[in-house]
C-alpha cells in the first residue's frame with residue numbers, strides 16, 4: 616500500500632520521516648511555498664528543524680499526489696480536522712484515513728474518528744495515538760503507539776503498514792477509548808505543568824496524575840470505552856509522558872500558567888479547547904471531573920491557581 620501524510624507540522628513530518636525508511640512517502644503541505652522549501656531544502660525548518668528529510672520522502676502541495684495513495688495519515692490540529700476533510704472531500708472520500716490528532720472538537724464534542732465518519736461517510740477511519748514526541752520519532756528513537764480501528768482486518772493491515780524500524784504499533788478496535796485517552800491526557804498535562812510551575816511539588820503532580828487518570832476513566836467508561844484501552848499506551852502511557860516532560864507543549868503551557876508567564880499563542884496546545892469540550896460533556900453526562908473543571912478555569916483565566924488548589928483540596932472526602 617502507498618502512504619501519504621496530510622499536514623506538514625512537527626508530527627506529520629516526523630511520521631513521514633520514519634515511514635520513509637520503509638519506502639516512498641508523500642508529505643502534503645497546505646502552502647506551496649512551504650512544500651517547495653522543504654522539498655528542495657530537505658528540512659522542515661519551521662516545525663522540525665535539524666532533521667534531514669530522507670530521499671524517499673516527497674513533499675508536495677498538490678492534493679492529487681495524496682489522492683493517488685491508498686492510506687492517508689491526517690496530522691493536523693484537532694480543531695482543524697473537520698475543515699481539512701471538507702476541503703478535500705473528492706481526494707479523500709474513499710480512502711483509509713488515519714487521524715493522528717489528539718483532542719475533542721469544541722463545537723460538537725466529537726473525536727477525530729467520529730468526525731471522519733460524519734464528514735466522509737465512505738472513508739475508512741482509524742486513529743494513531745500514544746506517547747510520542749515528534750522529535751523522538753524523527754531521530755529514530757524507539758516509540759510504541761496504539762493503532763485503533765473498528766474494522767479488525769483493516770486494523771491488522773494498518774498495523775503492518777505503519778510499523779517501522781523505530782515505531783512499534785499495538786492495535787485495538789476500541790476507537791472511543793483511544794480517542795479519549797489521547798484527548799484527556801493533554802488536559803491533565805496542563806494541570807501538572809501548572810502545579811510544577813507554581814512550585815507545588817512532585818507529590819501534588821503524582822496526585823493530579825492519579826486522580827486525573829480516574830477522571831479519564833470515568834468519562835471514557837461512560838462513553839463506552841474499554842478500561843484496558845485507558846490502561847494502555849493511548850491512555851496511561853501518554854499521560855505518563857505528557858505530564859512529566861518539558862517537550863510537551865501542553866505541559867509547558869501549564870508551567871507558564873503556574874509561573875504567571877505568557878505563552879506563544881501560535882503554538883499548538885490541544886488541551887485548551889479539549890478541556891472546554893470535555894467540561895461541557897461532563898456537565899451533560901452528570902460526571903464529576905473536578906481537575907478538568909479547574910483546568911478550564913485556569914486556561915481562560917477565570918480561576919487562579921490558588922483558588923483551583925483550594926477547590927480541589929476542599930472537596931468532600933471519599934473512597935479512592
Ligand SMILES: NC(=O)c1ccc[n+]([C@@H]2O[C@H](COP(=O)([O-])OP(=O)(O)OC[C@H]3O[C@@H](n4cnc5c(N)ncnc54)[C@H](O)[C@@H]3O)[C@@H](O)[C@H]2O)c1
Pocket residue numbers: 621622623624625626627645662690691692693695696698699715716717718747748749750882883885
Ligand atoms: N508534535 C508532537 O510531538 C505530536 C505527537 C503526537 C501527536 N501529535 C498530534 O498531532 C497533531 C498535530 O500536531 P503537530 O505537532 O504536528 O502541530 P504543528 O503545530 O507542528 O503543525 C500543525 C500543521 O497542521 C497544518 N494545518 C493546520 N490547519 C490545516 C488545514 N486545515 N489543512 C491542512 N493542514 C493544516 C499546519 O499548517 C501545520 O503544518 C496534534 O493533534 C497533536 O496532538 C503531535
Ligand SMILES: O=P(O)(O)OC[C@H](O)CO
Pocket residue numbers: 717745746747748801804853856857862863864865866883884885
Ligand atoms: O506537545 P504535546 O503536549 O502536544 O504532546 C505531544 C504528544 O501528544 C505526546 O504524546
